[in-house]
Amino acid sequence: MTGAQKVLGKAVVASPERKEEADADAAVVRQVQAGDVAAFDRLVVKYRARVYGVIYNLTSNREDASDLTQDVFIKAFQSIRRFQAQSSFFTWLYRIAINSALSHLRKSRMRSFFSLERIGEGDPISSEVIAALTDKTGGERDAYVRELQDKLNEAMQKLSISHRTVVTLFEIDGLGHQEIAEIMGCSIGTVRSRLHYAKQLLQAELQPYIRR
Amino acid sequence: MISHRDSQVTLEQLLRLKRAERPPAEFWTQFEQELRAKQLAAIVEKRPWFNGFGRLGSALRHLGMPLGAVAAVSVAWLGLREAYFSSPASVPSMTSATEAVRAFPASVAAPSSARVFATTVQNPAASTRHSESRPSPVASIADAALVPQVAFRGGDALRVGTWAPSMAANFASGPAISMTSGDRDLLSSLPANHEAGLSLAHVRSTEPLAKMISPAEERRAWLLAETVSPGASDFAPRSRDRMIDSLSEDRLIEAVQNYGVDANSIRFKF
Numbered sequence A: 001m002t003g004a005q006k007v008l009g010k011a012v013v014a015s016p017e018r019k020e021e022a023d024a025d026a027a028v029v030r031q032v033q034a035g036d037v038a039a040f041d042r043l044v045v046k047y048r049a050r051v052y053g054v055i056y057n058l059t060s061n062r063e064d065a066s067d068l069t070q071d072v073f074i075k076a077f078q079s080i081r082r083f084q085a086q087s088s089f090f091t092w093l094y095r096i097a098i099n100s101a102l103s104h105l106r107k108s109r110m111r112s113f114f115s116l117e118r119i120g121e122g123d124p125i126s127s128e129v130i131a132a133l134t135d136k137t138g139g140e141r142d143a144y145v146r147e148l149q150d151k152l153n154e155a156m157q158k159l160s161i162s163h164r165t166v167v168t169l170f171e172i173d174g175l176g177h178q179e180i181a182e183i184m185g186c187s188i189g190t191v192r193s194r195l196h197y198a199k200q201l202l203q204a205e206l207q208p209y210i211r212r
Numbered sequence B: 001m002i003s004h005r006d007s008q009v010t011l012e013q014l015l016r017l018k019r020a021e022r023p024p025a026e027f028w029t030q031f032e033q034e035l036r037a038k039q040l041a042a043i044v045e046k047r048p049w050f051n052g053f054g055r056l057g058s059a060l061r062h063l064g065m066p067l068g069a070v071a072a073v074s075v076a077w078l079g080l081r082e083a084y085f086s087s088p089a090s091v092p093s094m095t096s097a098t099e100a101v102r103a104f105p106a107s108v109a110a111p112s113s114a115r116v117f118a119t120t121v122q123n124p125a126a127s128t129r130h131s132e133s134r135p136s137p138v139a140s141i142a143d144a145a146l147v148p149q150v151a152f153r154g155g156d157a158l159r160v161g162t163w164a165p166s167m168a169a170n171f172a173s174g175p176a177i178s179m180t181s182g183d184r185d186l187l188s189s190l191p192a193n194h195e196a197g198l199s200l201a202h203v204r205s206t207e208p209l210a211k212m213i214s215p216a217e218e219r220r221a222w223l224l225a226e227t228v229s230p231g232a233s234d235f236a237p238r239s240r241d242r243m244i245d246s247l248s249e250d251r252l253i254e255a256v257q258n259y260g261v262d263a264n265s266i267r268f269k270f
Helices: A016-033 A039-059 A062-082 A089-107 A124-133 A138-158 A161-172 A177-184 A188-205 B011-020 B025-044 B051-062 B067-085 B097-103 B112-122 B124-133 B139-144 B164-178 B181-189 B194-206 B215-228 B235-246 B249-257
Strands: B259-261 B266-268
Touching: A016 A039, A016 A062, A016 A089, A039 A062, A039 A089, A039 A161, A039 B025, A062 A089, A062 B025, A089 A161, A089 A177, A124 A138, A124 B011, A138 A161, A138 A188, A138 B011, A161 A177, A161 A188, A161 B011, A177 A188, A188 B011
Parallel strands: none
Antiparallel strands: B259 B266
16 A cells, blocks of 8 residues: 555545556566566556455445456456556556446446445554444444445445546545546546535435534 | 444545455455466457457557548458459450450350340441340340459550449440430441441440430431431432432532622622
8 A cells, every 4th residue: 555545535646656656567567568477467466455445345246346356357468468558557457447347337237236345353544433433342343333334335336436436546545636537537627526526425325424 | 223422533534444345365365266267268268350450449549540530441441352352363354345345255155235235346237136136225234244344454544343244234235225226227327337336335335424315416317317228218318309409519619609709809699
């Protein structure tokens, strides 16, 4: 996780770390393009969790997310020879992931159901948030967290696909407006307006849990 | 309904909870195995042939060609491919229409109209007999469509193409369609000039409007035919006599002598 992503709820501008990361990726991509297929595994290991996270947060279904993540890497592997390095590999890979997820969501709009991962207890931010919401412990706390997770995912799924994508990339994955605009192929203004509108909807849905 | 404290978190912090929704470590082992299997399958699997269009399109997009230009180039390429590679390799190449006509072997099961046209070129008088015996001139077009592809080059500056059969059909059906009775008589009265007959047929066959005969031309042909052929009708001798009368030498000299021209004056005799 980059340093820029540690800033809670702030817009992330392309940092020097992100630049170094892009350069390192470009070197690996060149190796793969030169015929070193094994080098692609490094890219898979590096980005699989993030790609999976984005797709999972868009679909709220871990089985679909797993299959789609594999498909994304297969597509990337098949097309990496045509990758022209006009954008970073990360942006290119995210674009494939978002397009795959959107395509899947459009196809299976009527038969979507939740299949959620457990919220990791070791994450300090989530522990802090849960502690702020409830003083229960043990089994009651777990039930509370489950219910809260359901409400969160329901609220997310009530958003349109494009609004959900913007919220996922900005609030959960920590990307900047510029990067989201590049990935989604729209203007920064569109990203901002979608984000604003999506937050309004989420606030209305999650009103009992948030500070007014 | 869940019970909770008075909320002290923001929407952004609440959404960060979703970041903690992660799969366990063992999930990635299985993920890697499945990905490896899919990767191998993707390498082995043959891609469909139409994937090439996508690659071609993306390559042209990198070159900055607009979609319309790409479409135009594709259509042109397909057209050229159709024209050059689908025609038989043994297509003969001839320098004139006469050679093309001569090239139709009589022994080949050639359409009747092609044979008729070849005969017309060699002996225009024969065309009358053929055209009279032909039941319907339109039927010759269908026959002529069976004519093998022929290349016309040289003076006509035409090239081989899929339109060659239709050109041959034009050549073959030209006289059959355009010739009226006046034309047939006119042709029969003319000397056996192959080239003249051919050029007339060629012009009429290549230019559809030329196939239409003006009333004046038809009338002229009819009059001329009636004048030249003896004993056609009662009207013919009288008109011929009148014409011969008007063109007689004595009357011409007399008419000239009635007029006198000096340096400064003109004289008329009555």
